[in-house]
């Protein structure tokens with residue numbers, strides 16, 4: 001056996017170079033905005049680690065607010081929520097694997113059904129346990145990702161209703177372009193409504209749901225009594241007109257690790273795409289694409305926030321560090337806290353500069369970034 005040299009553990013712990021502060025009071029406030037705008041019940045979408053905000057902490061905070069469901073992408077996420085002691089009903093937003101269905105039945109998670117085959121398997125598994133599993137009928141009204149296509153739906157529902165160990169308690173569909181195409185989305189609402197009428201009317205189902213954040217904020221809910229907001233809970237409106245109502249939940253932060261003055265004609269970062277044209281005070285910041293900050297913002301004039309002012313990023317973002325022009329900020333010194341995005345630099349602005357969407361920026365923040373949850377109401381200070 002190789003000998004392990006003991007580590008001297010009296011050295012100080014190396015503080016993280018990048019961290020995300022998550023404001024759970026702001027999360028609760030945004031849930032309240034969703035509730036007020038929709039009127040009906042909510043399924044809070046917490047897939048992908050609550051959009052990078054920390055699955056367990058966010059699930060616990062939202063569960064305490066009396067929501068009808070937590071929406072997750074897969075069984076692994078459902079399991080983590082249960083392990084965290086959360087009792088709120090869990091809905092699986094996407095298709096499930098055959099091997100996962102026994103656990104889904106055993107733990108009473110709620111799947112959406114896209115085929116007769118999967119319904120039959122769920123029915124057999126529920127029969128074996130002597131129970132009735134609540135499931136939702138997924139219909140594809142335009143997303144093209146899952147659910148039954150719209151033709152012959154009444155016959156399909158009749159077939160499903162013959163499976164005595166399933167209870168078809170809900171019907172759901174999904175909006176692909178509620179933040180891009182109003183006309184198509186309105187047609188989709190109409191299509192969903194006529195499907196519901198063809199299947200016996202809204203009273204046939206306990207839960208009827210179609211809207212994501214954009215659908216909830218921008219459209220009349222019609223026959224729906226449940227909505228599935230994700231992004232807006234995390235403080236970003238997919239429809240900019242509603243941004244003012246939402247509170248910032250995540251602030252991504254880092255620190256200045258070094259400040260130097262470089263002479264004119266000095267290249268900065270890989271590829272030397274930026275070369276100074278004057279003596280330049282350059283701050284090095286301890287965050288990079290290895291933390292999930294998008295390398296694609298390189299060269300787009302994206303800013304960071306230090307001591308109450310914006311400063312532009314110079315050259316390419318590297319894996320662990322990036323450089324910022326602080327010539328105009330003589331007061332900027334090593335150790336200064338830097339807001340990468342948050343209340344002052346919107347994550348939406350960074351996403352636009354990186355030619356992507358806020359969903360991808362949030363979920364791309366890597367495990368190296370420490371998540372610190374705080375909440376005034378529960379009395380927990382920022383950790």
Ligand SMILES: *Cc1c(COP(=O)(O)O)cnc(C)c1O
Nearest residue numbers: 045093174212213228229230231
């Ligand atoms: C992710 C997802 C949502 C939430 O969408 P947002 O745009 O983040 O509000 C709602 N429904 C389904 C089916 C989803 O996959």
